[in-house]
Structures are given as structure tokens and as C-alpha cells.
Amino acid sequence: SSWRWRWKEPGLPAVAAAPPPPLGRLSLQMSRWPKAACGALRGALPSLSQSKAVLFVAGFAASLCALRLASYSLELLQWRGGWRLKESVGGVLRRSIGEKVACLTDAHFADNVLSYSEEAAKRATQLSSVRYSMLLVLGKELEDGFCGCFRAEFFLQNAKAAPLYIDFQGREIAQLIINGKLCDLRAIKFDRHRIHLPPKHLQDGRLNSVCLFFRNTYVTNSAGLHYYRDPQDGRVYIFSHLEPFFCHRFFPCFDQPSIKASLTLQVITPVQSWKVVSNGNGQKNRREGLHAVHPDYRRMLERAGVWDGLPASAALWAFLPSPPCSSYIYAMCAGDYEVIKNQRSDATVPMRIFVRRSKKDFVEADLIFRCCTQAIRFYENLFSCEYPYSKYDVIYCPEFRIGAMENVAATTFTDRMLRPKDEMNDVMLQRHCFVHLHELAHTWYGNLTTMTWWNDLWLKESFADFCAAICMCECVVKEHPSFASSQQVWLQFLDQGLSGDLQASTHPIRVPIKHTGDAVSAFDAISYRKGASWIKTMDYFIGREVLQAGLALYVAKYRDQNASLEDFVMCLTEAQKTLAPAMQVDLRRWTDSWLKYSGPNQVAVEIDSQGGMHLRQSFPDYADMVYRSQTVDVLLVFQTKADRFISVVVPRVTLAAQELTTVDLAPSSSASPTTSAGGSPIRARSGSPRASSSPTTRLFDSVVAATQDVTTKGLHHF
Numbered sequence: 027s028s029w030r031w032r033w034k035e036p037g038l039p040a041v042a043a044a045p046p047p048p049l050g051r052l053s054l055q056m057s058r059w060p061k062a063a064c065g066a067l068r069g070a071l072p073s074l075s076q077s078k079a080v081l082f083v084a085g086f087a088a089s090l091c092a093l094r095l096a097s098y099s100l101e102l103l104q105w106r107g108g109w110r111l112k113e114s115v116g117g118v119l120r121r122s123i124g125e126k127v128a129c130l131t132d133a134h135f136a137d138n139v140l141s142y143s144e145e146a147a148k149r150a151t152q153l154s155s156v157r158y159s160m161l162l163v164l165g166k167e168l169e170d171g172f173c174g175c176f177r178a179e180f181f182l183q184n185a186k187a188a189p190l191y192i193d194f195q196g197r198e199i200a201q202l203i204i205n206g207k208l209c210d211l212r213a214i215k216f217d218r219h220r221i222h223l224p225p226k227h228l229q230d231g232r233l234n235s236v237c238l239f240f241r242n243t244y245v246t247n248s249a250g251l252h253y254y255r256d257p258q259d260g261r262v263y264i265f266s267h268l269e270p271f272f273c274h275r276f277f278p279c280f281d282q283p284s285i286k287a288s289l290t291l292q293v294i295t296p297v298q299s300w301k302v303v304s305n306g307n308g309q310k311n312r313r314e315g316l317h318a319v320h321p322d323y324r325r326m327l328e329r330a331g332v333w334d335g336l337p338a339s340a341a342l343w344a345f346l347p348s349p350p351c352s353s354y355i356y357a358m359c360a361g362d363y364e365v366i367k368n369q370r371s372d373a374t375v376p377m378r379i380f381v382r383r384s385k386k387d388f389v390e391a392d393l394i395f396r397c398c399t400q401a402i403r404f405y406e407n408l409f410s411c412e413y414p415y416s417k418y419d420v421i422y423c424p425e426f427r428i429g430a431m432e433n434v435a436a437t438t439f440t441d442r443m444l445r446p447k448d449e450m451n452d453v454m455l456q457r458h459c460f461v462h463l464h465e466l467a468h469t470w471y472g473n474l475t476t477m478t479w480w481n482d483l484w485l486k487e488s489f490a491d492f493c494a495a496i497c498m499c500e501c502v503v504k505e506h507p508s509f510a511s512s513q514q515v516w517l518q519f520l521d522q523g524l525s526g527d528l529q530a531s532t533h534p535i536r537v538p539i540k541h542t543g544d545a546v547s548a549f550d551a552i553s554y555r556k557g558a559s560w561i562k563t564m565d566y567f568i569g570r571e572v573l574q575a576g577l578a579l580y581v582a583k584y585r586d587q588n589a590s591l592e593d594f595v596m597c598l599t600e601a602q603k604t605l606a607p608a609m610q611v612d613l614r615r616w617t618d619s620w621l622k623y624s625g626p627n628q629v630a631v632e633i634d635s636q637g638g639m640h641l642r643q644s645f646p647d648y649a650d651m652v653y654r655s656q657t658v659d660v661l662l663v664f665q666t667k668a669d670r671f672i673s674v675v676v677p678r679v680t681l682a683a684q685e686l687t688t689v690d691l692a693p694s695s696s697a698s699p700t701t702s703a704g705g706s707p708i709r710a711r712s713g714s715p716r717a718s719s720s721p722t723t724r725l726f727d728s729v730v731a732a733t734q735d736v737t738t739k740g741l742h743h744f
């Protein structure tokens with residue numbers, strides 16, 4: 027059994043205990059040692075007879091059992107009756123017996139338990155006005171783990187539609203209080219990472235509160251609350267990483283993006299010198315004496331035997347309530363972090379960088395602050411919405427499982443990015459900047475407005491990539507001429523997106539996600555690069571003005587809420603109807619064809635002698651068999667007898683959503699039967715003096731002339 031006697035106070039968060047064994051098992055355990063105890067006693071006192079030694083040991087064991095029984099009954103009475111023992115009695119008992127009886131552990135703690143989209147959708151309809159408050163007590167060592175008092179407040183409706191549960195993959199829960207009533211834990215089911223709340227304790231159609239004490243362990247795979255001790259100097263760094271479904275591995279919560287809640291956080295650190303950073307906005311996060319702990323939380327810690335064990339060096343950090351956040355974007359980092367503050371005068375938002383001491387010298391603080399300041403201004407203009415939080419913190423984390431994570435106002439980055447300055451080159455610096463731009467863009471696309479479920483992951487990742495790319499190309503590179511140009515940035519996107527899309531593992535940009543296990547695998551080149559390239563196409567197709575208006579409308583309409591593809595298309599359509607009413611385009615059909623089906627289309631071009639251009643769509647292996655309506659510039663390259671190359675651009679050719687589209691290049695008709703808004707006017711470009719520069723007639727002439735001159739087969743490129 028993992029259960030054992032504890033002869034002294036548990037102190038600061040101890041390694042989690044299993045539930046107390048039945049009393050029968052207790053006596054079994056005790057029966058193993060009397061013989062050894064008798065032997066030891068007689069060894070110490072040789073004059074003692076065997077019978078006296080047995081009597082002595084039996085008496086001692088009996089009194090222990092009696093004490094244990096008394097404690098057990100008192101605790102049971104206490105929990106069932108909902109009354110508290112007077113501190114003196116409880117304290118003496120706990121000190122003499124040590125073990126509490128009322129806690130629950132999850133037998134499936136170590137399993138990988140999934141959450142399904144239907145369950146999440148149902149729970150989202152039941153809950154509203156959700157708020158969390160939490161007091162965390164951090165242990166100093168990895169094996170100490172941490173514990174905390176957690177309180178959720180929520181309005182509950184349709185309680186009968188589905189049983190309500192709180193997600194939690196933790197070591198232990200205790201002191202569950204629902205709507206002010208202490209629950210008998212024997213009636214509570216804590217299984218498969220879920221704390222099932224008994225319906226009889228909940229109030230349908232009213233505000234409810236759930237309060238509990240929990241213990242948990244630090245992780246070392248950055249899926250939850252990660253603990254790291256720097257081997258270079260022994261300093262400790264703790265940080266959370268919660269996307270997509272790790273928040274409940276940190277603390278109890280409704281772990282799904284469609285339930286947003288503000289979090290009021292207090293953290294007790296074991297050491298005065300630790301710094302703590304979280305989502306809480308404002309500059310008022312301050313260190314206070316332990317007396318500022320809420321009396322309810324203090325009582326909980328006392329009952330759990332934690333309060334008395336707090337070290338003299340403990341410090342309390344208090345944070346203002348965070349903005350309403352989805353569970354995956356909370357953040358809490360604590361430890362011996364070094365802080366670099368932004369001193370730039372042009373910054374509109376206070377910015378800080380947190381980094382471990384051994385990597386402090388590698389931080390390109392100037393570059394990061396400059397990039398972030400530029401980006402905030404760029405995005406505020408792009409989305410017509412001010413930066414919504416009152417600070418922006420960057421935390422470089424050791425052993426971070428991904429590149430970076432856009433937690434609200436406290437973005438975490440892997441500190442693998444930080445290298446000695448003489449090892450850095452422009453490519454690395456630009457990539458570093460790009461990640462910062464990407465994470466900042468999430469402030470509007472991801473944090474302020476959040477997808478309802480992981481099937482719309484692209485709504486934040488594709489947009490963050492797209493916004494970061496245009497910010498990089500249209501703003502940041504102006505100050506950094508040595509960075510890669512706009513074309514290089516987009517070609518890289520196209521290359522990565524396309525190669526992901528041609529593989530057997532490809533999927534639609536908007537991918538069906540049954541459960542949280544699927545969500546993990548959706549973070550790939552399709553959701554990021556292909557999605558961003560598609561938005562770039564949209565930028566070209568409907569024009570920047572309409573796109574920007576659609577983006578801004580979406581942010582304004584769904585601020586602090588959740589939304590889906592349909593909501594986004596609605597905003598885009600609204601913007602298009604207002605700004606470009608003449609545009610003949612069915613945005614819904616068009617977006618569906620690109621977002622809900624995988625794979626690109628291949629297009630082959632043939633030119634006949636009458637000037638007809640035939641474009642034939644097909645699909646590569648593994649791709650969904652779908653023809654799409656798309657507008658492309660066609661570049662025709664001809665090789666002449668004299669080994670000269672003539673190139674002609676046929677601009678804005680619109681392909682119908684069918685296999686074959688024929689465009690008549692003859693002068694009598696338009697070469698570009700296409701939409702009127704956005705993009706460039708009809709133009710022709712030539713690699714030789716024989717091809718002329720602009721109107722349709724001359725375009726036709728140049729194509730005919732080139733066709734007649736062709737000796738080998740025409741080469742067609744796009």
C-alpha cells in the first residue's frame with residue numbers, strides 16, 4: 027500500500043497520499059512489526075522477560091489503535107456533520123496521528139483521458155458567468171509538488187441535460203464544498219480526471235459555487251506545471267503550459283476553449299526571492315504578507331495541514347483578476363527568473379522579459395521590444411482595436427515542449443531560441459522576431475476571440491501566421507533590410523504548406539476534431555502555413571480593404587467570446603457587401619471549398635490556334651476530389667526557334683468550380699472575366715520586345731505571335 031503513517035505534520039505540499047485504507051488493513055499492516063519490536067526491546071533491555079516485552083508492545087499497539095479509531099470517528103463526524111473541530115483538538119489529533127481520512131484520489135490518474143467535442147458542447151450550454159479564484163502553494167523541490175485552494179463560480183442552466191463535472195488530473199482532492207455545504211467525499215466520484223458534482227448539491231437556474239482543496243505534482247514534460255532546476259546554478263524555474271488540454275493537469279477547471287472565465291490568483295512561494303508572473307493585468311501585482319490570504323482559504327490550508335508547515339521565508343503574490351480566458355491560455359510562472367524591463371519611450375504597453383539567469387546575456391531585448399512595439403501598433407491598426415491588456419510579458423522557459431505559447435499577456439517561449447550573440451545570424455533573428463509577431467497576433471485572434479472547439483484551430487493559427495507575415499513584410503523588414511524579403515517569406519509558407527498538403531497525412535484546414543487527442547495532432551503545417559497561404563489568397567481575391575474590415579468586424583463582434591468558421595465568413599460577407607457590393611462572389615461556397623477539403627488543385631493549360639485558353643483542374647494523390655473556383659494569374663512561357671523565351675502574363679483568370687474552364691483570349695472578349703474588386707488591373711508582361719505591355723488586343727497579338735513561333739512544346743507555369 028502507498029498509504030503510510032505520518033508522524034509529523036505534512037508541512038508544505040507533500041507527495042500525494044492515496045486514500046486511507048479501511049481500518050482492517052491497518053491492523054494487518056501493524057501485525058508485521060510486533061515480533062521485531064519485541065526483539066528490539068529485549069535487545070535494549072536484556073533483563074526484560076519475553077512475556078513482559080510482548081505485553082508492553084501489545085499495550086503500545088492497542089493504545090495506537092484506540093487513538094487512530096478515535097481520530098477516524100472524529101474526522102468522519104466532522105465531515106458528515108459539516109462542523110469543524112476546534113483548532114486545539116484538531117491540531118493535537120493531527121499532530122499525534124498525522125494522517126487525514128477525507129481525501130479522494132483518481133485511480134486513473136496516470137491514464138491519458140480524452141474529452142469529446144459533444145461533451146464540451148453540452149457543458150458550454152449549461153454554464154455561463156464563470157469565474158475562478160485560486161490560491162496556490164508552491165513546493166520548493168520537484169518532489170514537493172504543489173497544492174491549492176480552488177473556487178469556481180458559475181451560473182448553471184439545464185442541469186438535467188448532462189451530469190456536471192470539473193476536469194482535474196491531480197493527485198488528490200479534499201474539502202469539497204458545493205454552495206457552502208461541505209460534501210461527504212464518499213458520495214463524490216473522482217474518476218478518469220473528472221470530479222463529478224452530485225446534482226442534489228447544485229442549483230439549477232442559479233449561481234453556484236464549488237470550492238475544494240487539491241494537491242498535485244509538478245511535471246517535467248511541460249504539459250501542466252513544469253519544474254526545472256538549472257544544472258548550471260541550481261536555480262529553480264516553474265512555468266505552466268496548458269494547450270490544448272493540459273489546464274486540468276495544473277488545477278481543477280472546466281477545461282475547454284468555449285468556457286471562458288476570469289482567474290483571480292494568489293500564489294504562496296516558498297522563497298521570498300522568487301518572482302511570479304501571470305495573466306493578471308495591471309501593475310498592482312504586489313507581494314503581501316501571508317495575512318492577505320482569504321480566511322476561507324486559510325482555513326482550508328489549516329485543515330489540510332499545510333498552513334502550519336509554511337516556511338518562514340514564504341511570500342504571497344496577489345494578482346488582479348485576469349480577463350476572461352479560455353482554459354488553455356492561463357499562465358503562471360514562478361522562480362528565480364531575471365527580469366528585463368522595456369525602457370523604450372515609444373512603447374504604449376508595459377513590457378517585460380523573464381529569463382533564467384544563465385541565459386540572460388543571450389536575450390536580444392532591444393530587438394524584441396522594438397519588434398513587439400511595432401507589431402502592437404500594426405495590429406491595432408489592422409484590427410481597429412487597441413491592445414486589450416494592460417501589460418505584455420515574455421517568459422523564456424527551459425525544456426519547453428513547443429516554440430511558444432500565447433498565454434494572455436504572458437507569452438511563454440522556448441529558451442532554446444536564445445543562443446550566444448556571435449552564433450546568431452539574420453535568418454535566426456528573423457525567425458525569432460517572426461515567432462514574437464505570431465504570438466502577439468494571437469492577442470486578437472485566439473485570446474480576445476477564441477475558437478469554440480479545436481476544429482477551428484486555424485481561426486487562430488492561420489490568422490496569427492498570416493498577420494505575422496504581413497507585419498513582417500510590410501513593417502518590420504523596413505527597419506531590418508538584411509531580413510528576408512516579402513517574396514521569400516511567402517514562398518517559404520507556400521513551400522511548407524504545399525508539402526504538408528501533398529502527404530498522405532494531409533487534412534482540410536478546418537479539420538474535424540472528435541476529441542482532445544485529435545486536437546494535439548492538428549498543430550501542423552496545414553493549420554499554420556497552408557491556412558495562412560489561403561488567407562493570403564483571400565487577401566488577393568477580395569482585396570485588403572474588405573479583408574481588413576472583415577477581420578475588424580469579427581474582433582469587435584466576438585470580443586471575449588467564442589466563434590467559428592461560420593461566424594467569420596458572416597463578418598467577411600458583411601464587409602464585402604458594405605465595401606464592394608458589386609463583387610460577384612459567394613464567399614461561403616468559396617471558403618468551404620478551400621477550408622473543408624484537403625489538397626491543392628493542379629491546373630494544366632492548353633492554347634489552341636484560335637486563341638482559346640483551356641484550363642483543366644485535377645487533384646494530386648491523397649487530396650479530396652474537389653474542383654474549386656479560383657482566380658489566378660497565368661504565366662505562359664514560350665520558347666522560340668531562336669532559343670529565345672517569351673513570357674506573357676494573363677492576369678486574373680477565374681477558373682470555374684469544374685474540371686474545364688475555357689477563356690477566349692481573342693480581342694473581342696475580355697481575357698479576364700472575373701471579379702471587379704481588388705487585385706491589379708489587366709496587364710501583360712513580356713520577356714521580349716515583340717510582346718506588348720497592356721491592352722487585351724496586344725495581349726492576344728503577343729500570344730498568337732508567340733504560339734506561331736513556338737517550335738518545341740509550350741511550357742506553362744503558374
Ligand SMILES: [Zn+2]
Binds near residue numbers: 464468486487490
Ligand atoms: Zn500560434
